[in-house]
Amino acid sequence: MKRAAVLGAGSWGTPFAKLLADAGTEVTLWARRPEVAQAITATGANPDYFPDLRLPDLVSATSDPALALAGADLVVLAVPSQTLRANLAGWAGLIEPDATLVSLMKGIELGTTKRMTEVIVETAGVDPDRVAVLSGPNLAAEIAAEQPTASVIACLDAARAAAVQKAVATPYFRPYTNDDVVGCELGGAVKNVIALAYGMATALGFGDNTKATLITRGLAETARLGVRLGADPLTFAGLAGLGDLVATCASPLSRNRTFGEHLGRGESLEQAQAATRSTAEGVKSCLAIRDLARRHDVEMPITEQVELVCHEGADPRVAVTALMSRETKSE
Known part of the structure; x- marks a missing residue:
């Protein structure tokens, strides 16, 4: 995968953007607040969550979702679970036609009791085999510090799972694939x-x-x-x-x-x-x-x-x- 958009510059989205860049992927990190995006652009760090973490040069930041999603073949969703539906409704029309969507969220939607991939499929109008989930022992601060860990990328499409696996594999992050979403x-x-x-x-x-x-x-x-x-x-x-x-x-x-x-x-x-x-x-x-x-x-x-x-x-x-x-x- 050539270019990724990470939607959510919080405690997990920020180190995940670094992870993708460390694996060689160009990343645009979307921040809800313009001042956070501007700070990342000016200093190379997220002042709210990881002020001492230097983000690689392959990471850029914006508060404009259209700019973040333009040309992205990998779309990583890292917003709070209960805000996903509302956010994604505004982003769906900006996502590239064959992009792979990856959920970093670990929650169940209130009211509908839907899993996050179900919300993504329903709200973005995409086929289920375009949606993957990343899960495992992924404490963000340890990953930011490049402490060794492993994780699972689950997707119904084995080829997409393998592509995401390649996009996030680094010496400190070992991803496995799985089809049990x-x-x-x-x-x-x-x-x-x-x-x-x-x-x-x-x-x-x-x-x-x-x-x-x-x-x-x-x-x-x-x-x-x-x-x-x-x-x-x-x-x-x-x-x-x-x-x-x-x-x-x-x-x-x-x-x-x-x-x-x-x-x-x-x-x-x-x-x-x-x-x-x-x-x-x-x-x-x-x-x-x-x-x-x-x-x-x-x-x-x-x-x-x-x-x-x-x-x-x-x-x-x-x-x-x-x-x-x-x-x-x-x-």
Whole structure:
């Protein structure tokens, strides 16, 4: 791929633009605010997210989506999940006819319970085989620092997946291809909810047994939902499943884990938002994932309790008690 547009100059879009450039791809980074694009052009760095990260010369910036998308054969979407539909509705007519669209987003749309690739197909009016999803243990700050990691690029079109793979492969970023779009997306979305629970458990002082239980049972409920929706169960044992889940739960760099810690200390949703200066994806997605699970008659007890804490004011300690007092059964 010769030229990429990264739509979203936030905490993930910015280092991903660097990654593409390090792999030899010319990149235009779109920023919502003109002053951010101007700062990147003037200084070669994003002052809001990575002021000390020097972006390669192959990266340029603009606040004009038409300029960003002109001639781009790779379109990378890196905006908050719940804003995708509205943003993409304005961009759809600017996307090149055969461009490959890649989702970096890890969420489920509120109201529709659609995965991000489903929103892309519906809103942009493109064939599903033109849409890929990138997922895995991808903590942005570590990738910006060029710490070694691996990831998965899932697409129904194997040739497109391979082309994206080539466009992002660097000495510090090892991409694998996969055709299980459903599994990779669900793994990325649900792990944010489990990481909220992990953060709560950390703040409440629970030990490694509790945390290991949350990871493994969280993975189990993710896989249950995925299999019901047609995913390959083996996907959840890989980078887009267990790998992403462990990184998001265990790392203090994780916004979802950190947000969960604030909730675990007894702070309200509003207080946690003020302390972290953002809303973690899992806070909104837990509602949509809960609805999706109920629609398909899938039991997801951790997700249910996280939703109760986040949106119905439940005490995190009561949530843990509720999980532990559930009827015993075979694993």
